[in-house]
Amino acid sequence: MLVKSMFDELSELNARPALFSTxxxxxxxxxxxxxxxMLAAHLDPDLDLSSYRAEFIERAxxxxxxxxxxxxxxxxxxxxxxxGLYANRLAATGCAVTGLDFSSRSVEYARAAAAKSGVxxxxxxxxxxxxxxxxxxxxxxxxxxxxxxxxPDARRRLLRVVRQHLAPGGAFLFDVDAVPAFDAVEEKxxxxxxxxxxxxxxxxxxxxxxTFRYETxxxxxxxxxxxxxxQTKKYFNWIQFxxxxxxxxxxxxxxxxxxxxxxDVAGASYHPAAPQFAAVSEVSR
Ligand SMILES: C[S@@+](CC[C@H](N)C(=O)[O-])C[C@H]1O[C@@H](n2cnc3c(N)ncnc32)[C@H](O)[C@@H]1O
Numbered sequence: 001m002l003v004k005s006m007f008d009e010l011s012e013l014n015a016r017p018a019l020f021s022t023x024x025x026x027x028x029x030x031x032x033x034x035x036x037x038m039l040a041a042h043l044d045p046d047l048d049l050s051s052y053r054a055e056f057i058e059r060a061x062x063x064x065x066x067x068x069x070x071x072x073x074x075x076x077x078x079x080x081x082x083x084g085l086y087a088n089r090l091a092a093t094g095c096a097v098t099g100l101d102f103s104s105r106s107v108e109y110a111r112a113a114a115a116k117s118g119v120x121x122x123x124x125x126x127x128x129x130x131x132x133x134x135x136x137x138x139x140x141x142x143x144x145x146x147x148x149x150x151x152p153d154a155r156r157r158l159l160r161v162v163r164q165h166l167a168p169g170g171a172f173l174f175d176v177d178a179v180p181a182f183d184a185v186e187e188k189x190x191x192x193x194x195x196x197x198x199x200x201x202x203x204x205x206x207x208x209x210x211t212f213r214y215e216t217x218x219x220x221x222x223x224x225x226x227x228x229x230x231q232t233k234k235y236f237n238w239i240q241f242x243x244x245x246x247x248x249x250x251x252x253x254x255x256x257x258x259x260x261x262x263x264d265v266a267g268a269s270y271h272p273a274a275p276q277f278a279a280v281s282e283v284s285r
Contacts, residue, residue, distance in 0.1 A: 013225055014189055019214050020151040022236045026102065026127075033202045035105040042083050042106070051085055051144060056266060060143070061089040063267035067280075068139045068171065070095040076139040077165065079128045079158075080146045084110025084121065091121035098122045100131060129157045136167035142174040143265050145276060148240050155240075159254035163283055172256065172281045175265050181275035182241035185220040187213055200226040200233070218242075244270075247279055257284035 029035060038050050045054035052060070064086070070076060072094040078087040081099030083106045091097035091114065099121060101107050107125045114121045124131075140162050150158060162172045188211045195207020208225040222237040248258045260280040261270045270277050 013208055014210060016212050017221065017223065017236070019217060019219060020238060022234070023151055023154070023238075024235045025149070025154075027233070028235050028237070029103045032105075034200065035103050037199050038103070039083060039105055039109060042085065051082055056264075057085050057089070059266040060264075061086060064090065064139075064141065064173065064265065065093050067267065068173075070139070074139070075135065075137045075167065076141065077135075077137045079140060079142040079162075080144070081110060081123070082106045082144075084113055084123065086141065086143060087121050087123075088114050088117060088119050091119045092117075096122075098124060098135065098137070100124045100126045100128045102127045128161060129154060131161050131165070133165060135165065136170070137165055138167050138170045140166060140170070140172045141265070142172075145175050145177050145239075147174050148177040148242065149238065150240075151238060152240075155250065156254065159251065159256060163255055166283055168283075170282070171259070173265060173278065175276055175278040176242045176247060177239050178274060178276050179218055179241045179243050180273050182213075182218050182220065184275070185211065185213055187211055195224070195226070200224065200235075201228060203228050242277075244277065244279075251279075251281050252284070255283060255285045256281045 029038065041047055041050040047053060051057065064070065068074065070090060070093045074095040076090055076095050076097050078097065078099045081087045081101050082103070084099050087097045087099035087110060099110055102125065104125055107123050111123050147155065166172065190209040191206070193206050194204070195209060200207055206227045208227070210223045212221045212223070214221070218241045220239045224235040226233045244258070244261050251258050258279050258281050262268060262278045263270050263274055264276060265278045
């Protein structure tokens with residue numbers, strides 16, 4: 001039997017993957033152990049990790065409610081709603097809210113939270129990339145820069161779904177990572193037993209994190225290899241860093257027009273040097 005040397009194994013582990021070669025988004029969000037850790041991060045009011053921190057969410061809900069004049073008669077969908085931190089608050093305005101997420105743990109939490117606070121919101125355990133509904137929405141939101149974490153083909157699919165489900169005059173609000181944040185990305189290789197304090201598995205493991213930069217495309221990759229006794233799992237976290245021009249072009253190809261840029265989904269002013277921005281877009285053709 002040919003046994004690979006440790007040198008070969010480590011060479012392979014540290015090799016730069018081809019751009020967008022592997023997508024692991026569903027595994028990242030639906031693995032039972034990881035989704036439990038993700039939910040804890042969502043619900044930590046002081047963390048800007050899976051969700052923004054609580055104080056920001058309150059401001060964003062106030063902004064979104066006012067900007068889109070939400071209330072009875074309006075319909076809103078929250079794509080990748082997580083545990084419903086926005087959806088349940090927005091539903092409290094009387095607006096008809098549908099939250100979509102493919103993490104069953106998050107959807108269950110969101111439903112329970114809605115029931116507990118007496119809020120009427122519809123939650124679908126659903127991959128938004130394959131969403132087909134007769135419902136049309138005045139507003140679709142996607143928050144926490146999820147758009148940046150999608151590979152180009154998924155972004156195209158998403159925009160088709162968004163376009164199909166917007167009511168006439170409807171708008172899509174989302175946020176993205178901006179090019180100035182790419183400047184701060186450093187290539188690195190990190191190794192640790194139980195990397196990130198057991199985040200990746202309930203079983204003992206050794207974790208390897210490699211961060212790569214893809215200069216021309218302004219993309220970063222955090223690749224996690226989680227080596228357990230009987231299996232190795234890999235998670236690829238791609239981030240596309242946008243300029244407003246690039247986003248405008250991408251939306252344009254999907255028949256959407258960027259109608260306003262803000263600094264974030266809570267209505268801050270756009271700043272070209274900031275690490276993120278948000279966009280409001282509408283159907284253009
Ligand atoms: C970074 S979290 C943000 C959650 C929520 N928007 C918030 O800010 O609290 C991304 C969420 O999108 C969900 N998600 C990612 N890709 C999805 C897909 N294709 N279909 C449905 N949900 C998806 C994940 O399960 C996760 O709950």
